[in-house]
Amino acid sequence: MNKSVARALIPLGIFLVLAALLFYGLQLDPRKVPSPLVGKPAPEFQLESLKEPGQMLDRSVLLGKVSLVNVWASWCPSCRQEHGELMRIARQSGVQIIGYNWKDSREAGLLMLRQYGDPYSLSLFDPDNRAGIDWGIYGAPETFVVDAEGIIRHKHIGPVTPEVWERDLRPLVERYQSGS
């Protein structure tokens, strides 16, 4: 190729590289902020049970088996959207799902579980974000994978869909289930 033609193509090349980078950037969701808690022990907490008023639950509920900790609230439409998938996961995979009811009222939370079913083996109740800050929660829904030693292995932000379960959560759950 002629040298000057090659030189004239340089700006086009730079443009294409930039366009590719920007296009890639469009696919990223800025809401998905990586959690620094992944790989660290789940924080200590003292939270009331949603279903049994007065009963206090702490970090020990996470120990002994792999769990999904699902942050939800009745005011959150995406939580309703993922609810059916959580029901299916609870029924079919048998993994322990711990509900983390966040910034909600007990009546509204319990009503949602009565209406749409209850996938949670137990439910933590944090109406005023007391423990939520320690968990780094900043929206609902969020779902943590916690291994049998109580170490956070993954955080998913946004609703759990069948794809998310198959691609991100299930392989991790199975890996840590077989490891313990």
Add this chain to the structure above:
Amino acid sequence: MRHLLQKSLHIKTCGLALAALLAMGNAEAYTLEEFSFEDPARFDEFHDLIGELRCLVCQNESLAASQAEVAQDLREEIYRLMQEGRSRDEVVDFLVSRYGDFVLYDPPLKASTLLLWFGPFLFVAAGGFVLFRTLQRRQAEPETELNEAERARLQQLLAGQGAPRESSDS
């Protein structure tokens, strides 16, 4: 319903914050009233701190500016920590260990942020190099000599006679 919208739709929350800001001119003063310190220096420190920390819900707002509920929770938490006598660095570490570097508007210098910090200098250096090379080449290029035909044409033009096609142009 309003409750629900405010909490669930982050974009709406940001919109509400903007509306509130427009409506009352200074939304920040409104939220700051509830945070009182005996020491005015500590209040200034608190004020600076929430201005430098980013709200994770309305991502382009600081904790000071955001009307999102999570931002209010965090303002209260920071206030509580400062009332306990924790230093500025301790408060920042507290938040970074839970929410990550993302809460900082001023990202720390470390291996993963090297490109962020020094990328612009790389671009300036690359641009400078190209400019330097271009100027150098231009200087090195010899003046091209006119051949006989061009010289004759030049004389013709200077003499004001012009080429025959020139008259047809006008």
